[in-house]
Amino acid sequence: MPCALVAIVALMLAEVPDPLPGTRPLRQSGDLASAMVDGIDRFLLRKIDDSAGRRGAFWDRRLGDEQAFVAANEPNRLRLHKILGLRGGPIRTSGIPLDAMEVLSDTRNGPTIAEDATVRVVAVRWEAYRDVHGEGLMLIPKGDNRHLADVVAIPDSTQTPEALCGLEPGVAEESRFPLRLARSGCRVIVPVLVDRGATNEGIPHREHVYRSAFELGRHLIGYEANKVLSALMWLHADRDRDGDRRPIGVIGYGDGGMLALYTSAIQASARATCVSGYFGDRSRIWTEPVDRNVFGLLERFGDAEVAAMIAPRALIVEASRVPDVKVPPGGRAAPGSLAGQGGPTVRAEAKRADRMVAGLPGAGAIAVVGDGATPFGSREALGLFLKALRPELEVREATPLPPPVGALPDRDARASRALRELDRLNAEVLEESAGVREQFFKGVDASSLESFRRTIEPYRRTFEDDVIGRFDDVPLSPSPRSRKVFDEARYAGYEVMLDVFPDVFAYGILLVPKGIRPGERRPVVVCQHGLEGRPSDVADPRVNNPAYNQFAIRLAERGFITFSPQNPYIFHDRFRTLQRKANPLGKTLFSVIIPQHRQIVGWLKSLDFVDPTRIGFYGLSYGGKSAMRIPAAVPDYCLSICSADFNEWVWKNASTKSRYSYVWTGEYEIFEFDLGSTFNYAELAALIAPRPFMVERGHFDTVAPDEQVAFEYAKVRRLYAARLGIPDRTEIEFFVGPHTIHGVGTFRFLHRHLNWPEPRP
The missing domain is CATH 3.40.50.1820 (Alpha/Beta hydrolase fold, catalytic domain)
Incomplete structure (x- = not known):
């Protein structure tokens, strides 16, 4: 064999990733987060281009006379x-x-x-x-x-x-x-x-x-x-x-x-x-x-x-x-x-x-x-x-x-x-919105867990179909690809990519603790970053972002498998215009994120070292927004922890009096149509119930004041403790600190509800 050919073969072999067993090698280079945003952009633009051709299904062509045409439409x-x-x-x-x-x-x-x-x-x-x-x-x-x-x-x-x-x-x-x-x-x-x-x-x-x-x-x-x-x-x-x-x-x-x-x-x-x-x-x-x-x-x-x-x-x-x-x-x-x-x-x-x-x-x-x-x-x-x-x-x-x-x-x-006048009208509608949501939720029967599970399901469908927006596309085969990115003393880390829709993929970092015995199935915690974040902020030992405190790594060191996905809220206007493109279709950014997470959970459940019944979600900030929405639509997440985000969400978005309001900030994509009449955070928590749900709250977090957080959480507590009789499945931890992962009460919560022993002192 010529020397040049030997050198090429050796170089190719050296570049072959070390994949997770059961996956193909992940060879894609470059910034995967940027590629994700670009792919979703192409997907949404294609949906916009196709929208005119789909409208005919909504229109009745009874043209015999004006009255019949008007009535039919x-x-x-x-x-x-x-x-x-x-x-x-x-x-x-x-x-x-x-x-x-x-x-x-x-x-x-x-x-x-x-x-x-x-x-x-x-x-x-x-x-x-x-x-x-x-x-x-x-x-x-x-x-x-x-x-x-x-x-x-x-x-x-x-x-x-x-x-x-x-x-x-x-x-x-x-x-x-x-x-x-x-x-x-x-x-x-x-x-x-x-x-x-x-x-x-x-x-x-x-x-x-x-x-x-x-x-x-x-x-x-x-x-x-x-x-x-x-x-x-x-x-x-x-x-x-x-x-x-x-x-x-x-x-x-x-x-x-x-x-x-x-x-x-x-x-x-x-x-x-x-x-x-x-x-x-x-x-x-x-x-x-x-x-x-x-x-x-x-x-x-x-x-x-x-x-x-x-x-x-x-x-x-x-x-x-x-x-x-x-x-x-x-x-x-x-x-x-x-x-x-x-x-x-x-x-x-x-x-x-x-x-x-x-x-x-x-x-x-x-x-x-x-x-x-x-x-x-x-x-x-x-x-x-x-x-x-x-x-x-x-x-x-x-x-x-x-x-x-x-x-x-x-x-x-x-x-x-x-x-x-219009500002006052918005304030008046905001004040009325709690009563409108209460009336909207009249169909939920909390007299027993069985009745609750049955009657909450139509609300889950309404949430995804009418508020978040659901694409009817059949997901692709996930075709998992991976490569080992680091090998630490107590865990190994893999980048993983999964197909979702054409041009849309999910990707993140999987941390697998060492010492998993043959046939053993461990619980998983999906650890979600916040705005402009990346999986490396959460799960890379070489990165120490103080907001996250390497919480995916800390959990992996406690024996949990962790997966830290890339969510597409990154690159400022590039992702915010995704929301602009999705909205005229009756969709949102979460119309893509939720299918990504369905694919993630489905793949995690297929791993022979994962217990498919013990996959929890834990997110900070925009990841906390995700913790309210994704598990609400994806029942395969067996629990959810919302960190540094939970508050009276409709008030935060609609008030023009509060200094905490998004009305005054650059997050112009944050507003979701008609959430005020349907799902505030207490109602989203009801979609998560009766699964365990926890709030992690720093006293000095500027997302909202403690009073607003406690006000909204009181409704969640009433549902779990007074109406459903499961007070042990929900809690809130206040700690002296800012907008950050505290990782104390939440870690105990994960150990208890994912049935994994806490490490000895």
Whole structure:
């Protein structure tokens, strides 16, 4: 054999890993955590690409008449209602009746802001939902300009009503569509949207409202849709009261176009709808500002499906330039930007909607104007909109109004009112959420362990299917690969990789104590790292991260087998955008993490030195979040320990008063839709029960104050001790220390409940 070939063979043999018996050699090099995040990214993008093709299963094509079509697809309307956070729709609580609006004035200024021979402008306010009001301008035709139609004209969130009407700079004359519509014989309401200014913490106002609302099953889109829907209800009631059947329309640009599309799909009062600067392909919704993130949208809805819900009423789409919005990465806010969609993309989506309703009596093709680069509010778009409202209406020019009669509305004070009202609404919903969850859990029977196990199962399915989100993919064969990475006196360490889904794998470090006898089966502790962590932080003897105190190693030295998985919450925005990509599919990061852990547990159970009935979970920080969610969905974990995370979780995510709240921090991915109505940490612990459950809590941990931790844990204690009669299966350990693994009471808990003797002193 030539010398060169001998050298190559010797090198190849030297590079062969020393695998765990029963596994193939793991040869993959590079950063496996980075490869994991990249693989999940490809998996989710593929799911987004496939989503449009899966929507047909949700849509009924009964097109005999409008009534049959609407009735057959009522589940879709209700689903859209829910994911937009519209709970109950516009509701009057007290005060001004529905058929009246406030016209605002004060001791210095009368009600009229500006007027000429054809149009009068006043500031108005109306009840929208609970104590939340809509506010903005009303343009009223006057003189010879007959009032022939009513319109709600919605600006983008970067625009004020005054700018859109030409009362202050910011919008070109040809784009002042509320004024043109008013001069054309329409009474026009122009509502204010929450703007894109930022809080002192650098969180945009719209994201600030979104964060709390999303956790509580509400949404900024739903809150603002309620304002528009209330205005439409007022217009409808007002025309009926006058006995004049004036047609009603809704039109909007940018965020206003989005609201026009959604509100017209939800409520059929608008005869004509015009959407500008919004309509198109939603598959890149994850790149837009996070206040547009809608959980589960792409499961059933692209813009075409929403547009189909408007048929057979008229819909005009203007492919115009989109607002210039960019939230850069590197701050506390979720990065995102708006990118224009060209005319071909917009027309393709409109044709998809046309095909959905082809054959529905009265349904015409969606009219599309513009090429994606033209200014909004074009004469062509407005002309089609007015003709659809009333054939005799013609577009007038937006000749400027005379200077205002008095002071314009204080835009800062008005924006502050809008923000405060929604902040108070979120706080009110947060306060009610405990009672909502209690009602939600009424179906659990804790009269016996058998009854509890039976009645808790539907909640486990709801948690994974509706809250976390479950992929229907059949897992791949795990095809375990491993390599020995260190050999210590008391244990050996192996890197292990398992296949889960195409492009998705699980990997971690397995520590196997030495001295396991033939035929002996040991308990396993899965030791989970926290945010930006790695298995080496937990299980590598060469790494000593003080937050973890090498707890996987310490447990291995006590005789436990340990496995320390890599969870994908690493690399900052790279993993946070995974959540952004998962959410429109009705999924979350844990929709991938849970299948990874199912594969891990299944593989561990197959090892001949593992007792399959004694596999426990112990996680710190984000690993503590994992300890609440993964064992709740994976019953093969026989116990769970939550360290440095357990608290009143919904409060921590939704409160805008507490300094502990995630509303103010950079973890923009942390919010889970509608957790407030379903599963706080006490309810997640109920999904773990009657298996043993423990909380490890440092007094100086800044996750939450002791009082909030104890408050939520008291509910867990009541379930285990008072209702189920198993007080020995749960405990909490407070210790004097920070956000760290303490490893005292928790180790005793593991020895006791995994039935493994403690080492002698």
